[in-house]
Amino acid sequence: MGLISNGTTIFDAGAMASGFGGSMVFIKKLTASSSGTLSFVNGASSVVLDNTYKEYLFTFNSIHPGADSQHIGFQASTNTGSSYGVTTTSTLFRGYHKEDGSDSGVAYRADYDVDQGTGFIPLADGISTGADNDQTVSGYIHLFNPSSTTFVKHYIVNFNESHQVNYSVNGYVGGYFNTTSAIDAIQFKMSSGNIDAGDICLYGIS
Numbered sequence: 003m004g005l006i007s008n009g010t011t012i013f014d015a016g017a018m019a020s021g022f023g024g025s026m027v028f029i030k031k032l033t034a035s036s037s038g039t040l041s042f043v044n045g046a047s048s049v050v051l052d053n054t055y056k057e058y059l060f061t062f063n064s065i066h067p068g069a070d071s072q073h074i075g076f077q078a079s080t081n082t083g084s085s086y087g088v089t090t091t092s093t094l095f096r097g098y099h100k101e102d103g104s105d106s107g108v109a110y111r112a113d114y115d116v117d118q119g120t121g122f123i124p125l126a127d128g129i130s131t132g133a134d135n136d137q138t139v140s141g142y143i144h145l146f147n148p149s150s151t152t153f154v155k156h157y158i159v160n161f162n163e164s165h166q167v168n169y170s171v172n173g174y175v176g177g178y179f180n181t182t183s184a185i186d187a188i189q190f191k192m193s194s195g196n197i198d199a200g201d202i203c204l205y206g207i208s
Contacts, residue, residue, distance in 0.1 A: 026059065028203065029204040031203045036197075039190065040190045043082055044187060046083070057145070058145045059205040060143040060204055062074070062142070064138040065139050065140065066197075067129050069131060069194050071128055072129055072194055073192070074139060074192055075125055075192075076125065077189055078189075079185065079188070080181060081186075086187070088120065089179070090180060091178060092177025093110075093175070094110075094124070094173060094174065096109055096172060096174065098165070098172075099169065118180065124175075128163075128166040134168070137165070138164060141159060141162060141173075142159070143157055143158070149184045151182055155181065158175070160173070161175075
């Protein structure tokens, strides 16, 4: 059964007709193996991060640190990766629940706010390589219109981590890179040590 509006078929047999809606295009996958950083630089190694798409999606899957009690973060570049440290403002809140059911709640993390800072934006905390060496963090980042030379660049993040003291933590980060220069590279790294394992994929959304 199809969906027809004013004589035009929009959906037919569960599929959207040609010319309606957007699509998500896979661009690049980086796999960590005791990696200091993972970087997506426009024009390098088949990476596209320019005005080809108005929205970009990064998915990070089962990211595991090389050192104990770390978090992963990201930052942007406006000079094709020569430096990372674009001024940003962001905020983080999270829901949490302990494995044994003894603690749960929702918390605003003021200590993870970034106030016009240039450091890496934290996405999670307390991932372990010690007694719970199976702990990881997974999630995604939406980056909007990074090639604009008129407006700031917004981002929205959602992640879930297995915390080092046996919590499931679902976190949300929202913010913007406060620059009118085009962003053409994004880098990921741990707060200390290497990214031991996991992968990050980049998609363009049209």
